[in-house]
């Protein structure tokens with residue numbers, strides 16, 4: 001284990017014990033060098049700095065115009081900031097002292113200003129200094145606001161792209177990332193990557209201009225002082241790299257720990273009923289508290305390391321200033337330099353160190369943002385659902401389906417399916433024909449593969465071998481989005497969004513008219529309970545529909561599928577939570593729902609599927625019997641046995 005982790009079990013010990021283990025681990029890491037002292041991991045980061053930088057610049061291309069304005073404004077504002085110290089020098093030398101104003105400068109002065117009149121010279125210096133600062137602030141604001149707007153626009157664009165990509169990832173990838181993981185990626189990482197503009201371009205650019213400007217001026221004043229100032233810089237740089245190298249990995253670990261704690265907390269509240277049901281509240285509180293404790297301990301550790309950098313700067317700047325004061329002061333005493341020169345020089349040194357300090361202090365957050373950009377690029381580079389399929393990778397090759405042109409003949413040809421390449425066969429050589437408008441019923445034991453088969457119809461997965469055709473065309477050759485628009489699905493685990501009942505029914509067709517929604521609700525027998533609610537169709541149902549009963553949720557899901565007016569309808573245990581009476585009602589309506597649609601109905605209650613045109617009995621992924629109800633009950637096979645068992649159970653509920 002090479003990082004701090006949120007405990008999965010109480011056996012991991014108290015947060016203090018785990019923190020001590022983490023520290024021991026850290027010092028071992030720096031000795032054996034999973035990461036060397038300058039923070040360069042032996043195992044390279046996913047992308048090099050250069051690659052990330054180029055990728056970022058490419059993203060900024062649409063904002064070229066605004067960026068030119070930003071950096072021009074920044075350059076002007078930064079250059080203007082270099083003027084006031086020169087004013088101080090003139091004041092000290094020519095107003096307080098007796099040195100004449102330099103001839104080059106005197107030539108610039110307007111004729112009404114007499115450089116030998118000290119009070120008017122002082123007034124002129126003050127006015128010019130103040131005006132310069134005003135202009136600098138105004139121009140700086142223009143640049144900075146432009147930069148902020150660009151950063152926000154980029155952030156929005158990146159988040160949108162990340163969300164659009166994540167929502168199209170293959171289902172197995174989405175399950176791997178977990179809901180919490182996806183939303184963290186989309187919000188935090190894509191957001192932080194958007195903010196890179198300042199850390200990566202704005203601040204370094206300002207520092208560079210300030211550096212060049214001050215160096216040029218310093219060179220004109222006294223080149224020896226300049227050399228002294230420059231020599232000190234690498235020392236700071238080196239100490240800085242050493243500290244940063246220590247800090248970055250801890251930050252990285254902290255980020256991961258926080259994700260784990262948050263993910264766990266979200267899961268706890270998602271499963272709040274289980275937590276309550278088994279009275280696990282104290283245990284969950286303590287797990288959360290231990291995680292947060294460990295996080296706090298580590299944050300304090302990293303705080304100390306960060307203060308190291310800060311203290312180094314706090315000591316370095318006064319020390320450098322003192323050294324220059326000592327050397328420069330002796331030059332002044334010897335008459336080789338004026339007092340004004342020295343003050344100006346010291347001011348420039350401070351000006352020069354300031355932006356470097358900003359760069360140093362933001363170095364950690366820059367690293368975090370770069371890591372975020374890296375993760376965002378990873379996400380954007382992932383393949384979309386079935387994007388790897390050579391045939392659909394070419395959108396022109398995919399057939400676009402139109403609702404009214406599709407008949408709805410579905411055919412399975414020797415379909416075999418495994419969830420993973422090396423997994424067991426969940427479906428094994430399944431072949432059948434479902435002509436347009438017919439109803440196919442799937443029955444079989446739990447785990448036989450019924451839901452999996454219907455998932456293949458919905459093309460949530462592709463067959464491992466064999467093929468599924470719609471009107472004779474392989475599903476893999478069909479435009480996925482246009483195919484899904486033909487589908488209506490009521491899943492075994494009904495999922496509803498927080499919102500009103502109306503929103504949930506109209507999810508597939510937000511523009512549906514009120515009568516259409518009411519009709520769909522009536523068909524699904526949902527109108528009965530909706531009308532009893534205070535707000536009727538405008539009732540909010542809470543996250544995942546917590547405010548509804550299981551049967552009510554099913555009826556809403558059914559209404560949602562009915563309103564979508566699908567060509568192909570999949571009902572996976574769609575009526576299992578209903579009482580017999582409601583089910584019989586829906587049974588009557590089912591005739592209307594299923595008319596003209598090819599439908600796949602999964603039901604444990606066999607009475608639901610009596611009317612099916614084709615009943616497939618699945619066992620361990622194989623079709624062991626197929627036919628109509630009458631045909632199958634005629635044989636003394638598995639279906640017949642199941643029918644007998646269910647009728648007996650109904651006649652004698654005690655069994």
Ligand SMILES: Nc1ncnc2c1ncn2[C@@H]1O[C@H](COP(=O)(O)OP(=O)(O)OP(=O)(O)O)[C@@H](O)[C@H]1O
Nearest residue numbers: 419420426444445446447448449450451452453492
């Ligand atoms: N995402 C998955 N990854 C790997 N295996 C899976 C996955 N989903 C289901 N399975 C396995 O596939 C088999 C068939 O599952 P499926 O959900 O199709 O059964 P089912 O016939 O619908 O059962 P039930 O009547 O209980 O709903 C099960 O053994 C299950 O363990």
Ligand SMILES: [Mg+2]
Nearest residue numbers: 450451452492
């Ligand atoms: Mg199932």
